[in-house]
Amino acid sequence: MLSQIREHIFETDVLVVGGGLAGNNAAIAALERKAKVIIAEKASLERCGAIAGGVDHFMAYLNTAPWDTREAYLEYVAKIARGAINIKIQDAVFCRELEDALERMERIGCTLKQSDGTYFRTRALGQPGPYFINFNGKNLKPALAREAKRLGVKVIEKCMITDLLFDGDKVIGALGFNIRTGDFYIIKSKATILATGCTTRLFQNPTGLPFNTWQCPADTGGAQVMAFKVGAKLANMEYMRITxxxxxxxxxxxxxxxxxxxxxxxxxxxxxxxxxxxxxxxxxxxxxxxxxxxxxxxxxxxxxxxxxxxxxxxxxxxxxxxxxxxxxxxxxxxxxxxxxxxxxxxxxxSEGMQAGPAEVCGSGIMIDEDTSSSVKGLFGAGDCTDQMRCVHVCTTGGYLAGKKAVEYAQGLSYLPKNDVKEIQKIKSSIYVPLTKKDGIPFQIIENTIRRIMWDYAGPVRNEKSLKVAIQKLEMLSEEAEKLKAKDFHELMRVHEAKQILEVGKIMCHASLERKETRFGVFHFRSDYPETREEFEGEIVIWQENGKIKKEFKKLDYTKII
Amino acid sequence: MPPFIDMNKCSGCSICDRVCPLDVIHFDHEKKSPIVKYPDECWHCGSCRLECPTAAIKIMFSPEMIY
CATH class of the missing domain: 3.90.700.10 (Succinate dehydrogenase/fumarate reductase flavoprotein, catalytic domain)
Structure with a gap:
């Protein structure tokens, strides 16, 4: 079986994993700076990610009134996302990029304006004024894809990335396979941007239909899990978003x-x-x-x-x-x-998901003002990071990630070497489920994860229930070794199920650390039902020598601007 | 079956196979026709219908979702 798998090797300056709104904007930024860019995407670049079928809102301040300014916006986000949002980073990933983003939307042919040239604005979700620009974004994703292709992007479609290449010091690329043909991809890159969104299919779905999800059900936490594996810090992972x-x-x-x-x-x-x-x-x-x-x-x-x-x-x-x-x-x-x-x-x-607790910040890879993770060579963009969320920040912050990844790649004079033996070892583990004839189908493992997460780590959590969840998920990990796949489509689902399982565990570990309640049912601890000021900050979680490490990072809201 | 493809209108271009974000629609190259292979994994996003050049696709919701 393995001997029949075709192997492809690519080399690039910037690799973007996930071609949705954030990843596509990141690619455009890198391409405009003359970098060689590859996007690896499970679907097509034209229709993928959360806005595959369209979107109708873009949050922005337009300097028309006192509520319509950068200062008022930052005050608003400090209020609705207090304890999760880092104001300095929001300023970097959104405010400083906004003007450029508004101009870019017009330039690529997806206007935010009505036919009479005005903006149609509405107010919702705690906003002090009508921050949402209502627009026809049915073809935003194809327009972004067209622009990236015009600039010369290489897209590897129907490609699931499962592992990062890590040389012990920095990320130097990624590995994946084609979900139809099974072809194996080795992508060597100077800089890698992860942009695979949030984690769906994690909690029991009230309709009983696991793919009937609010966010794209292809989003299974790949970025969070891959980053965690190489030791990158994650933050805001405890929140179960519902809508x-x-x-x-x-x-x-x-x-x-x-x-x-x-x-x-x-x-x-x-x-x-x-x-x-x-x-x-x-x-x-x-x-x-x-x-x-x-x-x-x-x-x-x-x-x-x-x-x-x-x-x-x-x-x-x-x-x-x-x-x-x-x-x-x-x-x-x-x-x-x-x-x-x-x-x-x-x-x-709705069903619960692993995603940011407010419209303006996320849950996942902890990024700095340059969208860099805590691991060299690894950047984050969009919903899979702790500080980006929603159409507006994924557009602006995604673009910033592309700029910063190029700056980093330019600093490297060589394409790092990869360990051939290590690659072959990972390769054989990727295809193992195809050899398990009497194994367990992915649906069984996933349904079990969803029930465990909803029962013990859902809208009501406490120390005991979270520990029970971790114990059960650990036992389920052993069962997951028996996962089987009859073709490459199922092989994708198997790897997704494994990612969902890892996200579940990380979420429970992070939740244990937040001994308070925040954002209502997004993190409701029945043993700590109050929201406490001392917890205004992020639970940071990472892995070191196979052990889980956690720390609390206080966020400062005394100086908003 | 969420995306319902009217084979009288389908031109066999295989675009729906390419653009489905969930890999639900597979094009049978021998029969030159698309198959909704994994209906349970449909997100109901409408991408296939948006991109279909002959308007051959209808989105039909299951009673499980309607009621």
Whole structure:
């Protein structure tokens, strides 16, 4: 079997793993600086990642009013993401890159403006003013792909990267395989940018359908796990993000509905959000989710978002733009028989995921102001980092990662040597599941991870439950050695399941360390139900000689600007 | 089966195979037609429909999601 696998060797200045919004922007930045760039992507560059099918919002300040400035924006993020966001890094990965990003969107042919040249702006999720620019981003991903290709990127499509090449001092490339043909890829790079998003398929899905996820179900924490393996520090890993979605379909669209003026109502038709948060329906996401869960627990469900009071033009705008964010949501509403002008839309809480606790910062590889990880040669971009999230920061921060990776690569006068023996050892381990005829299918292992995570590390956690989760996940790791794959598509799913399992363990270890509650159900410790000021900072977790290390990094909010 | 491909409209270009982010649609090169090989792994993102040059794809939600 192994002898039939074809091997390909590539050499490049910058390798980008994951071609979504952040990775694609990183590649463009590196290409514009004349670097040789490879993007390795499990799907196609045109339609991959969280915004494969489109997106409808871009958060920005435009200097039109006192709430519309860099200072006001930073004050806002310090408020909604307190304890997780690093203001200095946010300034670097977003504020300093914003003007350039707005210009770039126009240049690549995906305008943020309406046909009359103005911005359509809405306010949601705790914002002090309408920070969301509502736009038609159905073709943003193909436009970014076109630009990278025009600049000469090499894309390795249908390629799953499973391991980083590490020489003991720095990352010098990555290894992967083709999910259709099985071809083996050795990619030697001076600088490597990981941009594979958050981790989905980690918690039990309320619909029972594991791929019915809010974020892209191809996102299985590859970056976090690969970085962790080479000793890179991770942060904000304890948070289980949840959101509110249409009942039955874990689709984006919440901020569009509440941004346009949609109101949460319960079974009795009562508006209840103000009882839980002073900003009501415009409260931050974690507060909305918590309120929906509590209202259902009180017996006041089902819960709806009611848009029936909106004007005809507002409903028309919603019907048009809901499909920009989730292309198939209008089909879903139509097949469900929902007319937003007449019918309240039933909603539910979504599945949990490993992702940032607010719109503006992430969960994963701990990055500095230059998007560099704690390991040389390794950079992070987008949702898989602790300080980037959402369309706006992935666009700006992704681009910054590309710039910084090139600066680093330029400092290297040679392409580092790779250990041939080590590569062959990793190669054989990658393909092992193909030889296990009586093994376990990935679905069994994944379903078990999801149940363990939801039962013991989900919306209610405590020291005992987290320790039980770790113990069970460790035992499951032994079972995971028996994972089988009958073809290369399944081989991808097997490696994804293993990544999800590792993320689960890291999340539990990090959660144990945060002895408080923060962001509502995103990290609710029943044994420490209060939010405590001394915990305003990040739980940092990494691996050293096979042992897990943890430390607390205090974040400073005394000087916002 | 979430993406429903109308074979009367399908031109056999195989674009849907290439653009599906979840590797759900596989093109059968002998029969020159796409197969929805892993319907359980569909994200319902609409990428296949957005890129289909002959508008041959409909997204059909399962009763498990509608009710």
């Amino acid at each position: 509110v979605v249409p009942k039955g379909f874990s689709a984006a669209g919440l901020n569009a509905l509440t941004g346009m003026g949609g109101r949460f109502i319960n079974a009795r038709g009562e508006e209840f959000m103000k009882r839980y948060h002073p900003m009501g329906d415009k409260a931050p996401r974690s507060a909305l989710v918590e309120a929906v869960i509590k209202e259902i627990q009180k017996g006041n469900g089902p819960i709806y978002i009611d848009c029936t009071h909106l004007s005809k033009s507002e409903i028309d705008h919603l019907n048009k733009t809901l499909g920009y964010d989730k292309d198939t949501l209008p089909d879903f509403l139509q097949q469900k028989g929902i007319d937003l002008s007449k019918d309240p839309l039933e909603v539910m809480y």
